[in-house]
Amino acid sequence: MSDDAGLNWSRNIRYSAERIVAPTTVDELREVVAASASVKALGSRHSFTRIADTTGTLVSTAELDLPIQVDAAQRRVRVGGGVRYGELAQELDRQGWALANLASLPHISVAGAVSTGTHGSGVANRSLAAAVTGLELVTSTGDLVRLSETDETFYGAVVGLGALGIVTTVELAIEPTFEVAQTVYENVPVEAVRKAFDVIAASAYSVSLFATFHEDAYVDQVWRKERTDAAVTPIPAALRDREAGGARHPLPRVSAASCTVQGGKAGRWLDRLPHFRLEFTPSNGEELQSEFLLPIADAVAAFDAVRGLADRLKPVLQVCEVRTIAGDELWLSPSSGRDSVAFHFTWTADEAGVAEVLPELEAALAPFDARPHWGKVFTPRDPAGLYPRWADFVALQRELDPRGAFVNDYLRALGV
Ligand SMILES: Cc1cc2nc3c(=O)[nH]c(=O)nc-3n(C[C@H](O)[C@H](O)[C@H](O)COP(=O)(O)OP(=O)(O)OC[C@H]3O[C@@H](n4cnc5c(N)ncnc54)[C@H](O)[C@@H]3O)c2cc1C
Structure with missing residues (x-):
């Protein structure tokens, strides 16, 4: 296995697998799985945890000959x-x-x-x-x-x-x-965001707030993605006259060339709903990430809790992104059963530095029953208190995988 082949996207994980295979037919895939003591699916390797790891066979489904x-x-x-x-x-x-x-x-x-x-x-x-x-x-x-x-x-x-x-x-x-128009606003006063978080979050089809906490009085950027087929929502007062004077990257001092079209110019949904363009490296590549989802009603209190840790986070924080997600019915979705706000952290690649502040951040967000993103760095704990259907999931796992071929160290740490 070549050096790169054994690494995830952010290069903080070296997979323990003996081999990586990419079957082209479902029958071939079935044979590989049945013959492997330990096996795991590998996607595009964008997770920051050992969630996709195995000591046996890693199976990519990218080469399966299946039409759209x-x-x-x-x-x-x-x-x-x-x-x-x-x-x-x-x-x-x-x-x-x-x-x-x-x-x-x-x-x-x-x-x-x-x-x-x-x-x-x-x-x-x-x-x-x-x-x-x-x-x-x-x-x-x-x-x-x-x-x-x-x-x-x-x-x-x-x-x-x-x-x-x-x-x-x-x-x-x-x-x-459908079409989307994306507009970026910058240097939005923190107090205005705290007072009108709900209004800002609901002011467009998709809204993201980015804060570096370098300047405590301001949220660095707010990205609004509006559908052109939806009723026009007034621009929240907090954002008026704060439109960025050119294209922006969410990370300070990084070129916006890798970012999707901004400036309020309407166009295809796929060219504006993501922040980053497919042909470029997303984010900046030299990083780790963590994210926690909690009830949207606690958005401002949780934002204050994160701001309260700003001085501790700054040495390893590139940017914090705040987004909202409507609740769903999926047992292990981090937004399961509750309309949620997500606090995402793009860290530097300093694993030891992140490991030092992460427990403090997790403790600050614990009162809000914050659920970690499964693919981003977090401290493993028994998920039963956060997910009412956790025991049902473990039972389903045992039923579908009685020989434990898909159970890896990541899952064992969670009690699977
Ligand atoms: C720059 C960057 C930006 C990101 N932005 C976001 C974001 O906006 N929102 C967000 O929520 N997350 C975001 N993430 C996290 C990312 O979406 C998740 O980690 C996601 O799981 C990565 O998908 P993947 O295909 O790379 O899966 P992998 O990381 O390869 O695998 C993830 C899990 O999926 C399983 N898996 C993969 N393929 C299959 C399969 N065929 N069958 C069964 N299981 C399978 C693996 O076994 C593993 O358990 C971001 C990550 C990066 C690096």
Whole structure:
């Protein structure tokens, strides 16, 4: 295995696998799984944790020969789990369709993203996993299992942490294509944001706030993504006259060339819902990330708790992004059962420095029942107190994977 082949995107994880394989047919995939004592699906490697790791065989589904099939009558698309959102979005748009939302980057695989509850932003937008209407997975016996919304266990399997099997195909809800206009505002007074957080968060289809806490009095940037087919929402008073005078990157002093179109110019949904363009490295690459989701009603109190730690965080913090996500019904979605606000942290690549401040941040957010993003750095704890269906998920895991082939150290640390 070459040096790079064994690393995740941010290069903080070296996979322990003996081999990485990329079957081209589902039958080949079933044989690989049935013959492996330990096996795990590998997506586009954008997680920062050991969630995708195994000591045995890593299986990429990127090479599976499965077409993208649109069912216009049902408003659904069937797609191979290894396909990246950026590629799926191009094909959907070509056929006149769209997904409701995207994450900050289009580089991630569909199955990898939904397995961790990946989300974008928007008070009415649920996680990307909530768009899943059906999936097929190869379990550790080599069987192909199909689950859809009419199966109770479907709601446990979509955000499956890679623990249940290898997802070959995913079926997603789609809608007619639409246009988005993205505008960036900067140096927004913190007090105005605290007073009007709900108004700002709901003032466009998708809204992100970025704070470095270098300057305590200001939130550095607010990104608003408006659908042109929606009723016009007035620009919140806090943002008026604060439109950025050119394209911006969320990170200070980084070129905006890798960012999606700004300046309020309307255009394709896939070119504006993510922050970053598919052809470029997203974010900056030299980083770690953590993220915590908590009830939206606690947004301002949690923001104050994070600000209170600003001096401790500054040595390792590149930027904190605040987004909103509507609640869903998926057992392990970090926004399960509650409309949520997410506090994301792009750290420097300093693992020891991050490890030092992370427990303090987690303690500050614990009173809000903050749920960590499964794919970003956090301190593992028994999730039972945060997820009412956790015991059901563990039972489902044992049922679908009786020989424990998909259980790795990451899952063991959570009690699976
Ligand atoms: C720059 C950057 C920006 C990001 N922005 C966002 C964001 O806006 N919002 C957000 O919520 N997250 C974000 N993330 C986190 C990212 O979306 C998640 O970590 C996501 O899980 C990565 O998907 P992946 O395809 O790389 O999966 P991997 O990291 O490769 O794997 C993740 C998990 O999915 C499982 N998996 C992968 N493929 C399959 C399959 N076919 N079948 C079964 N299980 C599978 C793996 O086994 C593993 O458990 C970001 C990450 C980066 C690096």
